[in-house]
Amino acid sequence: MRAVTNAPRAAKSVMVSEGDQELRALMIRYQGGSLEAFQEIYAQLAPGVRRYLSHLALGSEIADDLLQETFLQMHRSRAAYNPTYAVRPWVFGLARNVFLMNRRAARRWAAVHESREDLPEFPVLPEADRLGSQDEIRRCIAHLSPDQAEALLLHHEWGFSFEEIAGMLGIGAAAARARASRGMADLRVALNSLQRARA
Amino acid sequence: MMDRSPKPPEELMRAIAQDLRPVRPSPQPLYLAMRMVPLALLVSSVILLAIGPRPDSGILGPLLTWGASAAQFLLAIALIWIAAHESTPAGRLPRQMVYSAAVVASLVVVFVTLLTFSTSPADVTLPVPPRINEILRVSPWIVGFACGIGSTLAGGILVLFFSLVFRNSLATRPTVAGALYGAGAGLAINAGWRIACPFSTPWHALGAHGAAIIATVVLGAIIGASLGNRRLHVGARRS
Numbered sequence: 001m002r003a004v005t006n007a008p009r010a011a012k013s014v015m016v017s018e019g020d021q022e023l024r025a026l027m028i029r030y031q032g033g034s035l036e037a038f039q040e041i042y043a044q045l046a047p048g049v050r051r052y053l054s055h056l057a058l059g060s061e062i063a064d065d066l067l068q069e070t071f072l073q074m075h076r077s078r079a080a081y082n083p084t085y086a087v088r089p090w091v092f093g094l095a096r097n098v099f100l101m102n103r104r105a106a107r108r109w110a111a112v113h114e115s116r117e118d119l120p121e122f123p124v125l126p127e128a129d130r131l132g133s134q135d136e137i138r139r140c141i142a143h144l145s146p147d148q149a150e151a152l153l154l155h156h157e158w159g160f161s162f163e164e165i166a167g168m169l170g171i172g173a174a175a176a177r178a179r180a181s182r183g184m185a186d187l188r189v190a191l192n193s194l195q196r197a198r199a
Numbered sequence: 200m201m202d203r204s205p206k207p208p209e210e211l212m213r214a215i216a217q218d219l220r221p222v223r224p225s226p227q228p229l230y231l232a233m234r235m236v237p238l239a240l241l242v243s244s245v246i247l248l249a250i251g252p253r254p255d256s257g258i259l260g261p262l263l264t265w266g267a268s269a270a271q272f273l274l275a276i277a278l279i280w281i282a283a284h285e286s287t288p289a290g291r292l293p294r295q296m297v298y299s300a301a302v303v304a305s306l307v308v309v310f311v312t313l314l315t316f317s318t319s320p321a322d323v324t325l326p327v328p329p330r331i332n333e334i335l336r337v338s339p340w341i342v343g344f345a346c347g348i349g350s351t352l353a354g355g356i357l358v359l360f361f362s363l364v365f366r367n368s369l370a371t372r373p374t375v376a377g378a379l380y381g382a383g384a385g386l387a388i389n390a391g392w393r394i395a396c397p398f399s400t401p402w403h404a405l406g407a408h409g410a411a412i413i414a415t416v417v418l419g420a421i422i423g424a425s426l427g428n429r430r431l432h433v434g435a436r437r438s
Contacts, residue, residue: 033221039212043205068211073369073430075215079222080367085289093288097371101430170291170371 023087031078042071045088048158049095055153056099058142066102070095089160093168132191140190148183155180225367228283228290232276235361239275239384242357243391246349253397255319263318267311268390274304275386279361282379286368297375304386308412311393312404319399342398343407350385350392350408354415357384362422370427377423378416385412 023044029037049070054063074081074094081090132140141149154160154168155176165176207215226234256264281300284292324332335342361380370376389408398404 028224031222031224033219035212035216035219038215039207042207046205046207068208071207071211072214075218077367077369080225080287080369082225082227082287084227085287089289090287093291093371094369097288097369100371101427164289166293167287167289167291170285170294170297172293172295175293 020086020088024083027078027081027087028083031081038075041087041091045091046071048088049091052092052153052158053095053099055149056096062102066095066098069102070098073098086164088158089164089168092154092158092160096168132194136191136194137187140187140194143190144183144186148179148186151176151179152183152187156184228280228287231283231364232280235279235364235383236276238360239272239357239387242353243272243387243389245353245391247391247395250395252394255397255399256394258319259315260318263311263315264394267315268394271307271311271386271390271393274300274307275383275390278304278379278383278386282361282365282376282383285372285376285379286365286370288369288371291371297379301379301382304382308386308389308409309405312399312401312408315393315404316399316401325397339398339400339403343403346392346396346398346403347407347410347414350388350411351414353392354381354385354388354411355418357387358415358418358422361419362426365423366426368423368426370423373427373430374420374424377426378420380423381416381419382412384419385415388412388415 023041026037026041026044030041046067050063050067053066053070054060057063057066070091074091077094081087141152144152151165151169154165155162160168162173162176162180165171165180166173169176171179225231252264253259278300281292281297284290285297325335358381361384362377365376365380368376389412392408392411393404396404396408
């Protein structure tokens with residue numbers, strides 16, 4: 001069995017950092033009025049943002065609407081972006097914001113839970129993929145506390161640093177690290193229990 | 200359902216293409232807060248420029264007269280800086296820091312009030328006809344009312360200005376962001392007002408000036424919430 005750790009994936013972090021430089025340049029062009037820059041930003045970020053929204057909305061189909069709303073909000077508020085910020089955390093933070101606003105507006109939090117028939121589409125962590133089937137890992141992540149699951153996925157799946165997660169969630173970097181770490185530990189325990197039950 | 204490919208859907212592209220005018224990037228939170236300083240300084244100084252420093256400023260000394268107000272003003276700017284962070288999706292500060300700043304600001308106001316009263320507790324005679332001084336002595340609520348309304352109005356002007364600057368706020372908690380810049384406005388006004396107001400009793404300073412700060416916090420929170428709701432309706436249209 002592969003060891004499950006809470007260490008960030010270094011190679012991915014470097015990729016993300018280089019990618020974000022490109023995104024910043026695109027964002028500046030977009031603020032200058034370039035439609036092509038918007039399309040490129042969308043192409044780079046939409047899949048990840050959609051998965052994140054799908055995770056927040058627990059797999060509800062509302063994620064597609066929220067994705068569109070996120071990019072619409074980004075367009076309306078494009079002046080609010082400062083080029084000193086990394087683009088990905090800014091857009092993911094905006095997506096979270098849109099999700100929370102929508103939840104408040106429609107009071108559909110309960111409805112989302114009640115109407116949920118399928119498991120969410122959120123991804124399986126590479127760190128955990130040998131501990132169980134994809135379905136089992138999804139189920140276990142779905143049973144983590146929402147705070148832990150969110151920090152865990154933001155760090156391990158989307159490669160955000162704990163400082164970036166802290167800025168998105170309004171918590172300290174240490175708290176972000178603790179949430180992800182506890183989430184990973186709980187996930188490991190849950191998957192090990194499943195394995196023992198299978199054996 | 201939307202197309203899940205990375206290509207933006209037509210509907211979204213149409214909305215984007217309709218308005219692609221170039222925009223100026225928003226400044227960083229610190230720079231944004233610093234841009235508020237001149238107007239905040241001007242509005243908070245109006246009462247001071249109108250009636251001058253309190254007669255007992257000699258007893259209080261420069262530290263308790265100007266220094267304490269400067270500290271309050273700096274705290275006000277810090278609150279606006281925190282509000283600017285709160286309004287940024289990726290730049291939010293830890294909740295503990297936000298709430299701690301609000302608690303520290305409250306404690307500083309109370310501390311300065313009590314220190315001022317303990318240093319200069321004597322009744323002050325205003326440079327007005329003796330009959331008016333007698334009325335004010337018998338009915339101190341009149342002065343309290345005047346200070347409360349006056350500083351609320353001055354604070355309200357600042358809150359409106361701040362809300363204009365924060366109109367594109369992307370705060371997850373717009374009510375909190377509004378309350379923070381409202382508190383900043385109230386504190387900035389109080390910083391100037393307390394140098395001019397000659398009444399140092401805790402009843403007056405906390406009851407009238409404190410109520411004005413609370414009023415600007417509430418006003419900021421209401422404006423912040425309504426700005427948030429405005430965005431909310433846009434989001435709810437599709438739901």
